[in-house]
Amino acid sequence: MGQRVMNGKHILITGGTSGIGLASAAVLSGMGASVIIVGRDAGRVAQAQATIKARSGAATPAYLCDFASLAAVRQLADQVLHDVPKLDVLINNAGAVFARRTLTSDGLEATFAVNHLAPFLLTQLLLPRLKESAPSRIVTVASGRHAHGTMDFDDLGFTRGYQILRAYARSKLANVLFSSEQARRLVGTRVTSNSVHPGRVATNIWAGAPEWTKPLIRLWLSRTFITVEEGAAPVIALASRPDLDQVTGQYFNRHEAAAPSGVAQDWDVAARLWRESERLVLNSEVWR
């Protein structure tokens, strides 16, 4: 690092208060980018801003938005479109898990809503700015766990058989399908869309897991997981590497483009998910 190769680039990172998002924000700021973070809690946002300042010397504007509310996502997009004249990179990173099936204020299953529908909606609303700023990039932080995901269009919200890991895997499969379908819809615009598995990273992502599993998770994290800085590296690369300027529609397993699961490569499933996502963001209240 040390070189300010991202001078003049404007980057919006969701989930910038913790883990991979915070580490990416600090490094990209240090590379000279104007980074804006999105968080849902004012205290944690202020703490993240102080951390980024301490690591990079840069001041980081921030927005508050709880991704469990589609109205809040719309408000966020309005503010960004009003305040930010150029957007070179959107990093869809915010994510969470829920021990029990939880409905958002929109009546949507929370894992699917926070991890997929919120970034889906945010991306569509920010597309005009990304297109005006082209060449520009959308980076969606998915997960290798997408490979365990299924896409049951008759019960996307798990009214039957909710299980924390199944819901998480479905939301991450949705990230991969969304990202590649988005790329197909952006052909010719010089806006790229790629998704990435950052590796198994020791972060707060399992904060929403059942209490009784937490000692096991802590042990698991300490033994097999990589550091937050290592996990952020492929996200930072997708946001910044000049040789990836025209690479689009790919799933990256850390630094390498890789084939995602079979379902994740199914264009019909991707197209159907797109239609369902449009329907759900326009007409929530459907899973109550």
Ligand SMILES: NC(=O)c1ccc[n+]([C@@H]2O[C@H](COP(=O)([O-])OP(=O)(O)OC[C@H]3O[C@@H](n4cnc5c(N)ncnc54)[C@H](OP(=O)(O)O)[C@@H]3O)[C@@H](O)[C@H]2O)c1
């Ligand atoms: N860690 C891994 O092993 C791993 C592996 C593969 C993929 N990923 C993906 O990496 C991304 C980042 O996760 P992480 O591991 O860095 O976990 P993390 O440390 O828990 O960070 C998650 C971020 O998302 C934010 N967030 C959660 N729920 C939100 C909501 N309702 N509204 C707005 N923001 C919300 C969190 O905000 P707060 O600070 O307010 O909680 C935090 O900033 C996620 O998409 C995750 O699925 C992680």
